[in-house]
Amino acid sequence: MTERLTIAIQKSGRLSKESLALLNACGVKFSINEARLIAHSTSHPIDLLRVRDDDIPGLVMDGVVDLGLVGENVLEEVRLEREAVGDAADYKNLRALDFGGCRLSIAVPRETPFNKLSDLNGKRIASTYPYLLQRYLKENGVAAKNVNLTGSVEVAPRAGLADAVCDLVSTGATLEANGLEEKEVIFRSTAQLIQCNDTLSADKQAMIDQLLPRIDGVQLAKE
Numbered sequence: 001m002t003e004r005l006t007i008a009i010q011k012s013g014r015l016s017k018e019s020l021a022l023l024n025a026c027g028v029k030f031s032i033n034e035a036r037l038i039a040h041s042t043s044h045p046i047d048l049l050r051v052r053d054d055d056i057p058g059l060v061m062d063g064v065v066d067l068g069l070v071g072e073n074v075l076e077e078v079r080l081e082r083e084a085v086g087d088a089a090d091y092k093n094l095r096a097l098d099f100g101g102c103r104l105s106i107a108v109p110r111e112t113p114f115n116k117l118s119d120l121n122g123k124r125i126a127s128t129y130p131y132l133l134q135r136y137l138k139e140n141g142v143a144a145k146n147v148n149l150t151g152s153v154e155v156a157p158r159a160g161l162a163d164a165v166c167d168l169v170s171t172g173a174t175l176e177a178n179g180l181e182e183k184e185v186i187f188r189s190t191a192q193l194i195q196c197n198d199t200l201s202a203d204k205q206a207m208i209d210q211l212l213p214r215i216d217g218v219q220l221a222k223e
């Protein structure tokens with residue numbers, strides 16, 4: 001019996017629809033039951049795990065799933081965090097994908113004067129990306145304090161929890177709606193297809209080798 005290849009994708013969020021659409025365009029069909037974590041392909045021995053995007057890099061790095069579709073922002077943040085605590089953080093980057101484009105930026109309230117990055121010295125910056133933020137500040141010789149949140153970063157300045165934010169920006173609507181102005185892009189990201197670093201069974205590897213040229217074909221056709 002062929003072993004089933006497992007792929008983790010974001011359950012609900014900016015990458016979900018396009019991740020499924022990409023697999024579909026490659027001929028890998030699924031019928032999704034919203035209430036279920038796992039979905040079995042109806043066309044291939046492939047299982048989808050629908051999880052929070054933040055969990056995808058770790059699942060791949062721990063070898064719990066074979067492949068993952070995840071934003072480079074989340075991937076790099078988790079890699080830095082795992083390296084810092086000594087957890088396995090290796091993976092293979094198979095493809096950069098053409099969707100899920102966004103940037104991680106520092107933004108300040110409209111009325112805050114801001115001329116240069118060093119204006120943030122001694123300030124508090126709210127983010128869900130503490131490692132990417134600190135790496136950037138360190139590279140630029142700025143000493144600011146992280147305010148670590150797991151969500152609702154954009155309301156932190158108004159709530160008096162922080163002086164600035166470091167958050168994902170796609171259309172800019174969230175910043176705009178919260179009276180924040182983007183000042184500095186610290187990381188640019190698109191979705192990535194990653195594979196766990198363990199040697200997979202011949203069956204699984206053959207499936208991946210078949211999938212990759214299809215992905216390339218789908219991406220080329222969109223250009």
Ligand code: PRP
Pocket residue numbers: 013014053128151167168169170171172173174175
């Ligand atoms: C990001 C970010 C903002 C929003 C920005 O959250 O935290 O809330 O998107 O997008 P906009 O510029 O188009 O308004 P996202 O839903 O991607 O991620 P999360 O739920 O994992 O925090």
Ligand code: ZN
Pocket residue numbers: 052053054
């Ligand atoms: Zn997330």
Ligand code: MG
Pocket residue numbers: 151152
């Ligand atoms: Mg958000």
